[in-house]
Structure formats: structure tokens, C-alpha cells
Amino acid sequence: MAYFTQQLINAITLGAIYGLIAIGYTMVYGIIGMINFAHGEVFMIGAFISLIGFMICSMLGIGSAPVAILLVLLLAMAFSAVYGWSIERTAYRPLRGSFRLAPLISAIGVSIALQNYVQLAQGARPKPGGQIVSGGFNLFTDDGFDVRVTWLQIIIVVVTIVLMAGFTWLIARTSLGRQQRACEQDMKMASLLGVNVDRTISLTFVLGAALAAVAGMLFLMYYGVIDFFIGFLAGIKAFTAAVLGGIGSLPGAMLGGLLIGLIEVFWAGYFSSEYKDVAAFAILVLVLIFRPTGLLGKPEIEKV
Amino acid sequence: MSVATATPLIEVEHLTMRFGGLVAIDDVSFTARPREITAIIGPNGAGKTTVFNCITGFYKPTVGRLTLRGGRGEFLLERMLGHEIGQRAKVARTFQNIRLFPGMTVLENLLVAQHNKLMRASGWSILGLLGIARYRDAEKAAVELARSWLERIRLLADADRPAGELPYGAQRRLEIARAMCTEPELLCLDEPAAGLNPRESAELNELLVSIRDRDGIGVLLIEHDMSVVMNISDHIVVLDYGRKIAEGNPAAIKNDPAVIRAYLGTDDEAIDG
Numbered sequence: 001m002a003y004f005t006q007q008l009i010n011a012i013t014l015g016a017i018y019g020l021i022a023i024g025y026t027m028v029y030g031i032i033g034m035i036n037f038a039h040g041e042v043f044m045i046g047a048f049i050s051l052i053g054f055m056i057c058s059m060l061g062i063g064s065a066p067v068a069i070l071l072v073l074l075l076a077m078a079f080s081a082v083y084g085w086s087i088e089r090t091a092y093r094p095l096r097g098s099f100r101l102a103p104l105i106s107a108i109g110v111s112i113a114l115q116n117y118v119q120l121a122q123g124a125r126p127k128p129g130g131q132i133v134s135g136g137f138n139l140f141t142d143d144g145f146d147v148r149v150t151w152l153q154i155i156i157v158v159v160t161i162v163l164m165a166g167f168t169w170l171i172a173r174t175s176l177g178r179q180q181r182a183c184e185q186d187m188k189m190a191s192l193l194g195v196n197v198d199r200t201i202s203l204t205f206v207l208g209a210a211l212a213a214v215a216g217m218l219f220l221m222y223y224g225v226i227d228f229f230i231g232f233l234a235g236i237k238a239f240t241a242a243v244l245g246g247i248g249s250l251p252g253a254m255l256g257g258l259l260i261g262l263i264e265v266f267w268a269g270y271f272s273s274e275y276k277d278v279a280a281f282a283i284l285v286l287v288l289i290f291r292p293t294g295l296l297g298k299p300e301i302e303k304v
Numbered sequence: 305m306s307v308a309t310a311t312p313l314i315e316v317e318h319l320t321m322r323f324g325g326l327v328a329i330d331d332v333s334f335t336a337r338p339r340e341i342t343a344i345i346g347p348n349g350a351g352k353t354t355v356f357n358c359i360t361g362f363y364k365p366t367v368g369r370l371t372l373r374g375g376r377g378e379f380l381l382e383r384m385l386g387h388e389i390g391q392r393a394k395v396a397r398t399f400q401n402i403r404l405f406p407g408m409t410v411l412e413n414l415l416v417a418q419h420n421k422l423m424r425a426s427g428w429s430i431l432g433l434l435g436i437a438r439y440r441d442a443e444k445a446a447v448e449l450a451r452s453w454l455e456r457i458r459l460l461a462d463a464d465r466p467a468g469e470l471p472y473g474a475q476r477r478l479e480i481a482r483a484m485c486t487e488p489e490l491l492c493l494d495e496p497a498a499g500l501n502p503r504e505s506a507e508l509n510e511l512l513v514s515i516r517d518r519d520g521i522g523v524l525l526i527e528h529d530m531s532v533v534m535n536i537s538d539h540i541v542v543l544d545y546g547r548k549i550a551e552g553n554p555a556a557i558k559n560d561p562a563v564i565r566a567y568l569g570t571d572d573e574a575i576d577g
Contacts, residue, residue: 175415175422175443178408182416185405192360193417193486194391 002142007269008262009139013153013222015261016160020215021238022245022253023167024084024208030184030248031204032096034103038087038110040235042209045114046080046216047226048122051129054220065133069155069221076217077210084209085202093198111231118228126227129220156218163214164254167207171250180204184248233277237264240284246297255295259283311373313338313522314359314381314490319368321354328354330546331367336490336539338374341516341523343533345557346543347566352526353400355543356492359524360397361386374489391420396483397492402475406468410459410478413467414450417485422446453481457511473504480511490522491515497529505529509536534558542566 021043028036053072062068091110095102136150171177182190183200191197219234220226237260245256260280267279287294312335321329329351336342344352357363359370359381370381372393379393389395396417405413415422425442454460457477462470467478476496483491496512497505513536515521527533533540533554540557542550544566550557557563 175419175426178412178416179419179423181408181412182405182419185407186403188362188386189399189403189405190416191387192390192397193482194387194420195416196387196391 002140002145002147003269005139005147006145007265009147009149009153010269011262011265012258013156013261014265015258016157017215017218017222017257018234018238018241018260019254019257020160020163020211020218021234022241022257023164023250024212025239025242026245026247026250026253027180027204027208029242031180031201032092032103034092035107035239036087036092036205036208037104037107037235038091038114039208039212040231040233040238041111041114042080042083042087042231043212043216043219043234043238044226044228044231045083045118046076046209046213047220047230048118048127048216049076049079049213050217050220051127051226054129054132068132069217073159073214073217076213080209080213080216081206084205084212087209088202088205093201111235115228115231122228124228126225129224129226131224132221152221156222159214159218163211167211168250170207176203237277237280240280243284243294244287246294249294249296249298252294252296259295311338312336313340313373314524315369315371315373316355316359317369317371319355319358319370320366321351321358321363322366328546329358329365329543332543332546332548334541334548334551336522336524338489338522339516339520340538341512341525341536342539342541343525343527343537344541344543345527345533346549349545350543351546352543353494354546356397356494356524356526358382359389359492360395361389372490376489390486390488394487394489395492396486396488396490398479398483398494398496400495400498402472402479404467404475404479404482407466409464410454410467410470411447411450411463413478413482414453414485415446417482418446418449418487450485453485456514457481473500473507476500476504476508477511480515484515484519484521488521490524492524492526494526495528496525497527497532500529502531505532508532512536 021039024039025036028034028039050072053075054068057068057071062071087110091106092103095106133152133155136148139147139149141147171180179190179195179200180203182195183197187197219230238257241256241260242253243256244259245252245254263283264276264280268276315335317333319329319332320327332355344355346352354363358365361381361384365382368382372379372381372395374394376392376394381389381393381395384393405416408416422439422442426436426439451460451463454463459474459478462474467475470478480493480496497508500508509532512523516523525537537554540552540554541548542557542563549562549566550560552560
């Protein structure tokens with residue numbers, strides 16, 4: 001029981017990070033029907049900006065961890081949002097209205113370019129991030145096994161919940177969210193009603209990138225080490241999460257992230273950690289075979 | 305043939321639209337006046353919807369000028385981008401097939417139409433949406449306007465249902481209400497009576513007349529249902545094979561030989577003659 005609870009806590013932490021990245025995939029897919037394969041790279045850049053941010057904080061002598069985390073959070077979100085906006089503006093918008101595969105290829109190109117850019121600018125070696133938050137407490141002890149929750153895990157889950165709640169509110173309740181959903185359902189009609197579709201698409205990329213940047217920061221704090229290649233695997237996992245939850249569905253992305261976290265951690269915990277990625281992707285294959293629309297996705301309705 | 309004497313709301317001059325070798329509209333000119341219902345009729349394929357598509361920026365006319373003179377000044381529609389025509393020139397339209405946002409609620413459909421007003425109030429920022437008073441007031445006013453329209457089209461009780469669940473006739477009315485929520489100067493309706501039963505189409509007549517008389521909006525109407533067209537139009541433009549063959553008030557159009565020929569067909573000899 002103790003071992004199970006410990007795995008559960010670890011899984012939720014990991015799932016929160018995947019969920020934050022998955023939102024970016026699912027929203028972009030929802031609005032322009034394209035998989036943004038460069039999204040994992042935005043996550044990686046968010047992690048690097050966070051690393052730089054934490055270093056600046058320590059240089060400025062900001063000792064308080066909550067203040068530093070908040071500052072770095074805002075910094076990473078802002079910079080990554082600019083990246084997200086620029087990627088859409090330069091690599092996808094010129095290809096809108098072109099054949100379906102063109103933006104996909106362009107996305108892969110952007111992904112490779114960003115990886116190489118960070119490799120050149122920051123070096124290829126893994127970068128240690130240092131420990132920003134340490135400590136934790138024992139939840140309970142069972143059969144001599146301590147179930148431990150670290151403060152960091154609590155921070156990760158709380159930040160994720162707050163952001164996801166805020167984000168859901170933004171989409172469900174504000175004019176901005178209504179415009180976003182309207183474009184998702186009928187872009188031409190939205191445009192006729194005076195909604196600026198291009199700006200809405202940019203906004204989608206900006207929001208997705210900002211959430212990915214938060215995931216990057218949390219990843220840096222959790223694992224303590226990052227390199228230029230972390231975006232690839234995390235990106236594919238989050239994409240799997242988005243498909244698992246039903247691509248295009250926001251609650252689906254959050255749920256999918258959580259499930260991928262659970263699958264991965266429990267597989268590693270009970271079977272073998274070498275094959276945890278295989279387990280996550282095997283689930284993707286099964287979902288695609290038996291429920292192609294994902295857990296919360298709606299079946300595609302042919303527009304006549 | 306009567307030519308508009310008052311300042312026209314929209315002036316279509318020498319509009320021509322070619323798709324490759326196909327001439328969909330051939331040198332069509334007409335005007336529509338404010339506070340009037342102007343119907344565009346004609347057999348299938350006459351180019352009516354193409355005229356709408358040119359007015360609302362879906363197509364760029366091959367030749368011609370489309371001038372809108374509303375309360376906000378003069379706009380050359382053929383030079384504007386799609387969303388600008390709705391946003392700045394204040395032209396709203398509906399389609400032959402229903403294009404509501406089916407997954408959004410009835411109320412939300414009407415709020416999307418007022419989105420620019422709301423975003424202006426929020427100062428175009430996420431912080432603004434987080435609750436400055438100006439945005440909250442604007443949101444309240446938008447809901448108010450939406451509700452008043454729902455009352456007029458008798459859908460107030462369905463405000464929170466997904467729009468896609470409404471019965472067909474209600475969806476048609478909602479589309480018109482949504483177009484009106486953009487507070488347009490010109491409302492373009494593409495076959496609003498299609499698929500309606502006689503009772504619903506009588507209700508539609510009432511709604512359109514009230515939009516003309518109570519809201520003072522100019523309406524451009526494409527319609528096949530002659531009970532709608534003849535009852536409520538102030539002015540009728542008849543198209544056939546992309547050309548304008550007649551223009552005038554309903555009584556004149558009913559008796560126009562060219563119109564009768566286009567609708568009922570004629571013997572081969574008569575065409576030669």
C-alpha cells in the first residue's frame with residue numbers, strides 16, 4: 001500500500017507536467033487541425049529560460065524561493081509566448097491554405113531548428129539546475145516504507161491546478177475564450193462576425209506556449225537537469241496524452257496527461273523502468289485502434 | 305425603372321465576377337436603400353449568392369465597385385478583408401445552410417457576435433478580462449442585448465442550450481438574431497425562409513419587417529419563397545444567368561414580361577423573337 005501510494009504521488013506530479021504541455025497540442029489542433037510538432041521544443045526552451053531566470057535571481061540575491069519561482073514563472077511564460085507567436089507567424093501562417101502536410105513538415109523543421117539553436121547557444125552537455133526547493137514530509141510509514149511528499153511535488157501540482165483552472169475559466173467564460181471556441185467551430189463564420197481569426201490563432205499559440213513554459217520550469221525544478229533534447233520525448237508523450245484524452249478537447253488533454261503519468265510511473269514501479277516509454281506508446285496504439293477519438297473526444301461530424 | 309433617389313446604403317456598380325471562363329455575374333448594378341428590404345431573386349444559378357459573396361468579402365470581384373454608405377462613413381467593400389467588412393463596415397450575413405456554432409450555447413452564439421465591443425472594453429488584454437469594471441459592464445450590456453434578441457425571437461428559455469440542439473426553424477431565427485447582434489448597417493440574408501413551414505415563414509416575415517421598421521436596418525434578401533418576397537420587399541432586383549433583367553417594386557416585378565419569361569420559360573420562337 002505504501003509503495004502504491006508513493007508511486008501514485010510521483011505519477012500525479014509527472015502527469016501534471018504532461019498535462020500542461022498537452023493543452024498546447026490539443027488547442028492548436030482544435031483550431032487549425034494541425035499537430036504542432038515544435039511544441040515540445042517550446043517546452044524545452046521554457047526550461048532553459050527558467051534555468052537562466054533562476055541564475056539571474058541568485059545573482060540578484062533573491063533568496064526567497066516563492067518570489068524567485070514566481071518571477072521565473074512569469075519570465076518563462078513571457079519569453080516562450082514570444083517564441084510561440086513567432087513560430088506561428090513565420091512557419092505556419094504563410095502556409096495556411098496550402099496542402100495539409102505542408103505545415104506539418106514545417107513544424108518538424110522548426111523543431112529541428114530550435115533544438116540545434118539551443119544546442120549551439122547553450123552547449124550540448126546537460127545543465128544542472130540546482131535545487132530550488134528542498135525538503136518534504138512523511139505522509140505515513142507502512143512496513144518500514146516511508147511515503148514521502150516533497151514540497152516541490154506540492155508546488156508542481158498546485159501550480160498546475162491553478163493554471164488549468166484559470167485557463168479553463170478563460171476559455172469557458174471570457175470573450176477571448178468564446179472567440180477561440182467560435183473559430184474552432186467555424187472560422188469563416190467567426191470572421192464574418194468580426195472576429196479576427198489570425199489574431200485568435202496567434203493567441204492560441206501564445207497561450208499554449210506559455211503553459212508549456214510552465215511545464216518546462218516545473219520539469220527543471222523536478223529533475224534538476226535539462227538538455228537541448230528534452231523537448232523531443234516530453235513532446236511526444238504530451239502529444240500521446242492529448243490523443244489519449246481526445247485531441248481537441250481541453251479536459252481530455254488534462255486527463256490524458258494524468259493517465260500517461262500514471263501509466264509510465266506504475267509501469268516503471270512494478271515492471272521495468274527501461275520499458276516505461278514503450279508502455280505509454282503501447283497505450284497510444286491501443287487507444288487509436290479501439291477509440292480513435294480518445295477518451296473525451298467527440299466523433300468528427302462531416303460538415304456538409 | 306425606379307432608381308434610388310435617397311442616398312443608397314449600398315451601391316453595387318458594374319459588378320462582374322468570373323471564375324476562369326465562367327461568368328457568374330455580368331455587369332450588375334443596383335442599389336439598396338437604408339430602412340428598406342431589397343430582395344434579390346432569380347432562378348437557381350442566377351448568381352444571387354455570388355453577389356452576397358462579393359459584398360461580404362468571400363470573393364474578390366473581377367470588376368466593379370461596392371460602396372457602403374452607413375453611419376460610420378463610406379467603405380469600398382471590394383478592398384476590405386473579410387473580418388473588416390463585419391467589424392468596420394458593419395455588414396452582417398447569414399447563409400443558405402445554417403452556420404451557427406453548434407457546440408456553443410444559444411446565448412454564447414449571440415455574445416460572439418458582440419466580441420469586438422467586449423474586447424475593446426477589456427483593452428485587448430488578458431488582465432482586462434480578469435475583471436476591470438469596464439469589461440464587466442460591457443459583458444453585462446452584451447448579455448442584456450443578447451437576451452433582448454432572444455426574447456424577440458422567443459428563445460429566451462433556451463438560452464443555455466447548445467445551439468445545435470434547437471429545432472431547424474429556431475436555428476434560422478437565431479442566425480438572424482446573431483447577425484443583428486453585430487449591430488449591422490446592412491443585413492444580408494441568404495434564403496432565410498428555406499425549409500420553413502408556412503407558419504414559421506409568416507413569423508420570419510414579421511421579424512424582418514420589425515428589423516426594418518423598429519431597428520431601421522437595411523436588409524438585402526435572397527429568397528425563393530415568393531410569399532416572403534412579395535409581401536415584405538420594398539424593392540426587388542431580378543437576376544438571370546448573371547445579368548440583371550429587371551428591378552422595381554413588387555407589383556411591377558410581378559407583371560414584368562422578362563421576369564415571367566425567366567421563371568416560366570418560353571417557346572423557342574419567342575426567344576428568337
